[in-house]
Amino acid sequence: MSESNEIKTLRERLDFIGIDAESRGLLAELRTTIAGSIGSALDHFYKKASTNAHTRRFFADERHIESAKQRQMRHWDNIAKGTFDETYVQGVSEVGKVHARLGLEPRWYIGGYALILEQLIGQIVERRWPSRFGRRGSEQLSREIAVVAKAALMDMDYAISVYLETLEAERKAVADAKAEADQEQKAALKAFAAAFKQLQDGDLRARVDHGLPGDFAGMAADYNNAVAQLETAVGDVASSITSIRTGLGEINTASNDLAHRTEQQAASLEETVAALGEVTQAVNETAEGAGKAQQVASGAR
Template sequence: MGVIGQGLNEMPLGKVHSIQDRLHFLELDAQAADILAHLRPSMPEILEESLSEFYARLETMPEMAQFFPSKEMMHTAQSRQLAHWKTILTGRFGPDYVQDVMRIGAVHAQRGIAPRWYIGGYALLLSGIFHKLIKREILAFYKQHKGLLGALVGPKEQEIEEAAEQLATQIATLARAALLDMDLSISIYLEKLQEEKARADEERSALEQIARAIDRVAAGDLEASLSADVAEKSPLLAKAFHNLKNGFGGIVSEIRQASGLVRESAASINKGSSSILYQSEEQVGSIRKITDATAALETSISDVAEETGAAENAVRQCVVAATRGSTNIGHVQETMVEIRAAWNTISELVDTIQNIAAQTNFLALNANVEATRAAEMGRGFSVVATAIRDLSVKTTEAARQIASCARQSETMICNGDRAVNFMMSDLKEIGSGITIVSDAISKINVEMGKQEISVKETHGEAEALRDLTEKTSNMTRSTSLDCKDLTERSDKMVGLVSNFTLS
């Protein structure tokens, strides 16, 4: 096969091992290689134009444009495809060519480009290449025979046949080479799909075995294991299964242990909750008694506050009365002073009257003596003197009685004055005492007000404490019920995990 078959025996073709048969069947022999090599120098322009038109067409197709996120990527693909076509036109279908085709097919399979797009793309590209090649060759043949002699004589039939044969041979050879390229790429694509299908079948088989093993684990059999071939086919899944089984076994063991601890803790909490509930109920009863007592105390303090308020008002009235009495006593004291002064004047007048009576008595006595001496002549004067003497005696007696009464009155006035002074002093002491009592009652009222506020606050706090204790009791009761439920659930959990067989 000459150049075309060189190096095929050394090529790492993988499953594409029948390229010699393909070359032989497509008649891509040395002659075909020469035809392609003869075309190569004149094809770059046609290839570049055809590839530019082809990639411009791809840009209008969203299904294909998605494989080229940027202009740069599309330009790179176009350059690589131009280089690949230049390799095809060398006619050397050797190891480098086959490796390049395998790479292209693998990329198409990896990106998920369906064969229909690959075949359709090749149809568009070949259509452009053939169209430009035929047009160029016909125009060249026409220009070659366009001269005056050619216009008169025209091309010979043999020349036309030779030109047509040459063009047909070129197109046919180019088509076979292109279809070989397409066949190899699609074969690689299909082989990749078959490999993926075989791998998927193996993975499905491994997954089925793993699923059965997982079902056994789910049923409680933690002794389930995987065969060695499954571990070889799906090492990650096998490792994950072993990790799952070991982790699940550890979890089951921990659940068993934790369930027992939970049950013991729940029972202990339930016992403690029952004790707390009993104590809370006792405490609620005690606090209710406290609130009742504080309520009664609050009422008593309110009553006492009212009584002390009334007492304070009464004391204020006593203060007013004492002040008024003190004022009146002052007036009495002033009157007593005036009476003392009047009695002093009366005493002086009585003394004067007594002196006058004594002198009158003395004068009457003298007059009587003189009347006696005068005998009959002095009888009338003697009567008068006697009458005057009697009058002076009576006056003296009356003055003596008045003086005696005055002395008694003075004594009584002095006693009254002392009594008034004592009363004044007592009233002052009473006023001072009433003031002290008033201040004390005022302080008592203030303290009672504070006590009333304090008792109200204490009563409010006692009620709040009672409500809080009742809430605590209710919560404790709820906690006790939850602990019972937790105990039942832990028993169920123990029953569930007891079905598992640990390896």
């Protein structure tokens, strides 16, 4: 909400509850009375808050309480000025944001205002009570109490509205972050599913886009590195298998060559044996012929 819109909203609130120029002037007249009363009213409130099981956790120690009290006194002095300008809007908005950050529920804030108003109005009545013959004075006191109550209730309404707006903004931020995370997860799952399908089909070149959002980019890098290592390992195995096949082919060729040479050598040996057999037969025949010739020669003698 822009500053001009905040002031416009404030003016609408003031107009609705009847805090006009006259009422703001009356507040300004009560500034001294409020300043003299608000301290004890706040002491009453913080004493109650520091002993209540639900509210005491918001205060670390006495110094914390004193610091909060001083801020409240400055804020109430700002209310009592009756200006209700940008400074007031900034102050009451800060109160609402702090309560939202701390987790102080509106019921305790409303209860706190009830305690403060109880003390503040009592002090105003005590200090400004007219004489028993002052009817006009009682009417004045009534207006004074009314304007203080209106200012306090408007202040409480404004702070609670800021509190709720802050919580709604935080809730929306969480919802937006969740929606963004869901979209990122959906995109990542789609990318990984496509890569896994390629792997299932035997394509080791499958990679996931490094541009995935958020933490998924790191997961993509880890996946791609793992698949790259797997591709390298499978490539090495394939190269080894190819080398083995080449070696087996060479062994097979060498075996075939050896068998062929052995067959040729056996055939040559067989031919040699056959030739030797023929030579032996020729020698035998020659020897036999020589024997017969010797016998004929002996007979001729």
